[in-house]
Amino acid sequence: MGPGSFDLYTLGWSLVLQPMPLVLLVAGVFLGIVFGAMPGLTANMGVAILVPFTYALSPTAAILMLIGVYCGAVYGGSISATLINIPGTPAALMTVFDAYPMAQRGEAGRALGLATTASFIGGLLSVVALAVFAPVIARTASTFRSQEYFAFAVLGLSVVAYVSGSNLVRGLASGLFGLFVACIGVDLATGYPRFLMGMPNLLSGVEFVPILIGLFGLSEVLEQVYSGSYKKTPTQKLQRILPSIQEFATHVWTVIRSAIIGVFIGALPGAGATIAAIVAYGQQKRFSKNPDELGKGAPDGIIAAETANNACTGGAMITMLSLGIPGDSVTAILIGALILHGIRPGPLLFSQEPALVSSIFIGMFLANCVMFVLGICGARLFARLISLSKAILLPTVVVLAAVGAYAIRNNPFDVGVMITFGFVGFLMERLSIPKAPMVLGIILGPLMEVNLRRAFQLNRGSYWATVNSFVKSPTALGILIFSIVILLLPWLQRRLAGRKHLGSA
């Protein structure tokens, strides 16, 4: 995407501005908002369930629809956060603190308007960052060797293990389970079949999409039935939604700061929108003139959280497109969807499929615009959808999950895979083992193994020479040290806290 970029963008626009991709983009954003707005239906679930629908589509149309779902779902979480005090997605966790108190004061429309506009601006700024940085990173990444790729994969797993829950060990174990699942099937280097367990269907490995549908679709349904959290929730009435320009202009620094935080955290392999929102909200508290107002219905609290979590989408796409490493669990699913269509994200994508890359940039831009229009015009409709009965929705998700898993290869074995991983995901939830690292592990597994073995190959199988080759690469060494620091961070924090405690005593 260097010289001739203008022509590529023209081609990208011509690919996106076709009736079918446009309709699918709008439908994707709409469905994404619905999935995001309904507590219990997440962005992961939305993208995973809808991947099989894209099977018959062209890669451009498919990725546009899924990008629409992604952008819509991250924003959609703010609707239920505002109206019923439940974040529709984990990314809307911090939005609840100010949006719901504002709604309780009878300003639900204003809160939703602020959230929608902040999400829109955050999303747009992240698209700019994506278009600027992704090609640069891809160019740099094209010089990377096995050592650097292996190190990036380790970093991705370390970050996701660190951020995905209070227990780092469980996060790491989940990532390792994912790496193991990726080992199933014929070993690409030697042709030796691994872990087939007597099932020839596993020769080509476990199909990724049924795993995702099981982990994020079926397991969420089982979890909700088990915990009884599918009861109806009353919602609130809305008045004026579109905020005035003057009101938003007073928060311009909040928007810029939160967008930068969102893009940066999104671009970190493994970190996601929830972390971005938490960090941006924390920074807002630090920089705010009235920090005590935050948490009591302050507009800048809503703006900080929503700008950051939507800015994260573009950030996550930077890592996904330029390195082939998922920025979060949704982009892990998007990688799976692209692979399903015969496209592998990474630095080569920019030289091999430049038109697709430019249409992704344009698609993200349009998805954010559609999200804004639908958010402002359709807020009342989404508010009514939230009160739709989950008792009807949950069995529908199961049907979509079963049929979607089957539709990928018309193979009943994939339905079994989906159910197995649905149950595995449910058990993981019960044992407080996060699921996101597992998905990343499955995506990063082949990348890690292939590059590790390639490094051995280049060093004639010598352990010492291979370790030495990692030490000699400043990028790989730096990333690996950073990964170790991340993994040791909770222990270091505990020790520091212990010393402070002793000091004060």
Added chain:
Amino acid sequence: MVKDWMATAVMSLAGIAIYLGTSTYPRVANPANNPALFPRAIALLLILLGIVTGIDARTRGEPKRGDDASLWQLAHVKTTLIFLIMILVYSSSILRGGFFFLTFAFLTGGALLLGERPPTRVLAFSLGLSLGIYGIFVVLLRVPL
């Protein structure tokens, strides 16, 4: 506490199973051509993490009453089990029992099980959804169901 011990068991047993699963793999001198190299590393790390979780659980000692409440919620076990059986029956028979009819029956049964009332509303929703899903997958996407 119970959660911790169960997590310890899951990690350690999975690690041991993966390691044992590689025991029949050919022995190769060059690690680059060794199909067992990566799975064994995963297995050893899983066992190590299992041990760390176990030690952590032991040093934290006995839990307070209610600590494991989230693991042992019995209130909805019956509903969950029935729903799970319905899912298994539905998934295993959609290719044999008639997709449209089974989907309609599953949606109706599932909604009624989860407490949706009145039944006429459930029937209307199920019929509409079954038609929609049939239309998208069978007619539009030509999935052989």
